Amino acid sequence: MFQLTQNSDQALVQDKEQKTILIVDDEAVIRDLCMRALHDYHVVEAANGEEALQIFERGGIDAILTDVMMPRVDGLELLKRIKEKEPTMVVIIMTGYADKELILKALKADADDFITKPLNLLQLKSGVDKALVKKALKEEIANLKNLDRLKTNFLSLISHKFRTPITTISLFLQNLAAGVYDPCDETVRQHTGLIYDEACYLGQLVSDLLSFSTVMDSGGALRLEPCDLSSLIPKLVTSSKEWNEKHGVTPQVQVEPSQEVMLDREKFSFALQQVIDNAIKFSKKSGMVRVTLQDEGESNRIVIEDQGIGIARDALPKVFEKFYQVDANRTGQVRGFGLGLFYAREFIRMHGGSIGIESEPEVGTRVTITIPHKGHQDS
Template sequence: MDAGLIAFIAGMIGLLVGVLSMNAVARSEREQERSLVSAPALRDGAAQVLAVIGRAYLVIDEVGGVVQASPGAYAMGLVRGHTVASDELADMIRTVRHRGIFAERTFEIDRGEGEALVLDVRVASLGDEYILVLADDRTEISRVQRMRNDFVANVSHELKTPVGAVSLLAEAIEQASDDPEAIEYFVGRLYKETRRLSALVRDIIELSRLQSTDVIARGGPVSVPSLVTDAVDRSHIVAEEKDIQISTRIEEVPEVYGDAELLGIAVQNLVENAVRYSPEHTKVDIWVHRVADQLLVEVADQGVGIPEDEQKRIFERFYRVDPARSRQTGGTGLGLSIVKHVMTQHGGSVTVRSMPQEGSTFTLALPLNEPPAAV
């Protein structure tokens, strides 16, 4: 077939698809407009109330048809044309009509691809003829509540282990009062557990503060090279004990705007992790440089690496690639989550490149923005 003819046919098919898509969109918009404009007169000023209520709503007639609906109701997928699209909502409407009672329920609307809207729905009679449906989107509130519940459960679990260990060790010390060697051993274990407990409480407090305050509101110019130098100094003793060489390559970069303390914690966490999880006699490389309008801090180690399917989860709270190894090295499971929150608060990001048995490279990217203008 001639190439020109093929191109012409393809173009006509594309045009036809475009026209059909535009017609479908226009038809949906007209349906919404009709449901808003052609609604019957509602009694006692109900129409005026619905117009300013600021919530998704539907008005259902005696035969179950939608005679009026807000754009929000369409967006939530509660109505299609003049028909209630949710079976659960239709069941609530029938119950209210038959029993004449008020109904309230929370349910989910499937949005495809594993996503769902969580809706609080209230259904009540609107005079003798109509049923009124009010809906509130609670998806984000529900998500935050689940995160809060998970966090409390995780904190309780994580605190239980060191607190229980401290209690048992204290009891063991009491029982070994006549054995100096045993006391020395148990005191060493007790010291290790209290350090772990202290670190966990510190990280929990830090993460809570990050989630509840606007750190940029009290920010200022920050020298990232100075933060890196401080982090290396603090990790020097542990690095020497494991014969790990920390190499820094710091280029000339401008200051960033932000909270120096929190940015220092983010850098410190990455450097500490690189040293903590690297084998003995290896090397940690730190590179500070600028790329376009971003300042980058790259921390590369020669550790065991992170499997690809784990890399998306390592920034979650209390997530550990190897829980046993993390506890052995004193990790709280919150360090990388804190790093992510710090970077988010500063308009930046943290990413990881890693291959099993080939080490990992974590990169902090901070925007080189001007500080906010004084009001």
């Protein structure tokens, strides 16, 4: 634990100039004194709680130093609203009242520290430093808990995905070994075909796992290189394994000549392949999957459209969540792990791009990807 605190403290010292402190007090002289004491940080100020909330909602605030007695929205109300929106936000209460009831209310609302007036500027600076270290620890613990939850969910999902085909294959082999089946029976030949399909499905699951593992282990940095989208896109469309299951679906590729883009070829190809595969996988028995590329000057616009089963309106906000899968028929047997679109969005955003989905049940889905000509890594 000491090492973790020490590392967080070192990181805080190195990153002070990037931290933003919001000082909230209706007395201009108090705000000015606080700003001078916290000159190592980027400081913004608000004259009351209402103004502070507006600044906070714009984002970029790392800690808030607030008085209690203020017009409109007081310090305690500000504390409650801030913690409701962002529980790990650091909020330090400044007060000239040593009121036990007030302190209890602030503690109950999860205040991070108290500083009494008249202000001791050294205590003020030290309190902010320590509170930011505390915030870093809170966020690290929250991330660890979230990672543990995701790991548990993923293991549960994998076991569920593997259990059905393994059970089917096992039961067939047990019946075959027990002599239940007549080898010459037509039913046996049909079941053998089904078992072969299940074995192929297991192989595909393993392949998908290895693919996700490779992408996740490649790290956060982009390995940028010149990439010609007008030649890459047709290759990704024709190489999709999903065509094996959709013989009645026709691909249509329309790409305009475009200038080369600096991309991480592996990550971007993975992202685009996930979207293309989904368009084919969720198509009906017949129809068309159209992929177009347009050069729009400062960016490229890629549109993937299908005439498939579509996505319900209430499900659209969830499609980029980890492990979420569109299951229109509620069978619980949708192929895959529900990670494709999550990583597709992550990798596209890393390139400074965007991805959006429009869909209508039983009509089809349209995915639009925008990639700037000058790719970059999201910080």
